[in-house]
Amino acid sequence: MEKRRILTGDRPTGRLHLGHYVGTLANRIRLQHDYDTLIIIADIQGLTTDFEDPRRVSTAVREVALDYLAAGLDPGVATIFIQSMVPAIAELTVIYSMLTTVNALRHNPTIKSEAQQRGYTDLSYGFLGYPVSEAADITFCRAHLVPVGEDQLPHIELTRKLVRRFNQLYGQVFPVPEGLVGRAGRLVGIDGQNKMSKSLNNAIFLSDPPETVSEKVGLMVTDPQRVHKRNPGRPEVCTVYTYCDVFGFDAESVAESCRRAEVGCVQCKRKLAQEINELLTPMRARRRYYENRPDDIFEILRSGTSRARQLGEETMAMVREALSFNYFRL
Numbered sequence: 001m002e003k004r005r006i007l008t009g010d011r012p013t014g015r016l017h018l019g020h021y022v023g024t025l026a027n028r029i030r031l032q033h034d035y036d037t038l039i040i041i042a043d044i045q046g047l048t049t050d051f052e053d054p055r056r057v058s059t060a061v062r063e064v065a066l067d068y069l070a071a072g073l074d075p076g077v078a079t080i081f082i083q084s085m086v087p088a089i090a091e092l093t094v095i096y097s098m099l100t101t102v103n104a105l106r107h108n109p110t111i112k113s114e115a116q117q118r119g120y121t122d123l124s125y126g127f128l129g130y131p132v133s134e135a136a137d138i139t140f141c142r143a144h145l146v147p148v149g150e151d152q153l154p155h156i157e158l159t160r161k162l163v164r165r166f167n168q169l170y171g172q173v174f175p176v177p178e179g180l181v182g183r184a185g186r187l188v189g190i191d192g193q194n195k196m197s198k199s200l201n202n203a204i205f206l207s208d209p210p211e212t213v214s215e216k217v218g219l220m221v222t223d224p225q226r227v228h229k230r231n232p233g234r235p236e237v238c239t240v241y242t243y244c245d246v247f248g249f250d251a252e253s254v255a256e257s258c259r260r261a262e263v264g265c266v267q268c269k270r271k272l273a274q275e276i277n278e279l280l281t282p283m284r285a286r287r288r289y290y291e292n293r294p295d296d297i298f299e300i301l302r303s304g305t306s307r308a309r310q311l312g313e314e315t316m317a318m319v320r321e322a323l324s325f326n327y328f329r330l
């Protein structure tokens, strides 16, 4: 039997961090052998914000690819590819744009909060419409499963609607895809306030060296009422505890020894930093390997993109047939 298919990916806007890891990367790595896994590096989507600086986007494509390989995506099984080089995605975007309304996009909560965060009031057509293009990303290869962070769920909801609409109007071409959110849909940043994000300066990057990880963990906010080690702490308000819980680092015993005032915050932080560094150690080794082999990365992207293009052509043949737009062969 053919494997079911995963499609997911990222905008190339910078280095990946632990938020990406718990939200979606860990799921991708875990599932890559069981599913036919496609990973999109969405450079066109990167233009929604960086349209004045495409070079920044193309540079980041290589960084993200390196992050993927370091994190443990296996190029022997996963197909990593570049969005702008798959014409089917652009073609499907145009078709889907007929099947969604401007108002539905205006009410998309992720679009709203991203626009607000950037201070955009009058949105570009491309920014407002990027969820439609994301539906094309997901469906050009007829994917079944989409491992993502929580913020992407509205886009998957839209994709499901578009697919149902398309199938109902024109004939059964696409499976209705499902979202899959990781262990923590969103990881709080080291500030303990906001979602981890590069732009909020509260991220621990997968590429951070051990000392940086220790420093950043050192900055995390613990229970403000716990001034001395002898004060019993409240793990439920402590960022260090949250991380232990999310990453499965012995959270129960951390909480207990905190409540009983047996272990102090400094010691707790040291332990967490050590655990995170242990998680990152194999990633650092793979990063070193690929850093010295840029040609390998290039070849992985080239062959992945070539396969994605082929899948896209297959899908477009089905789409044209369904629309009765299969006029002739060229």
Ligand code: TRP
Binding pocket: 007, 008, 009, 010, 011, 040, 042, 045, 134, 137, 138, 146, 148, 152
């Ligand atoms: N919008 C996603 C993000 O910012 C990236 C993305 C682009 C994506 N296309 C996708 C995610 C398709 C899942 C499926 O993280």
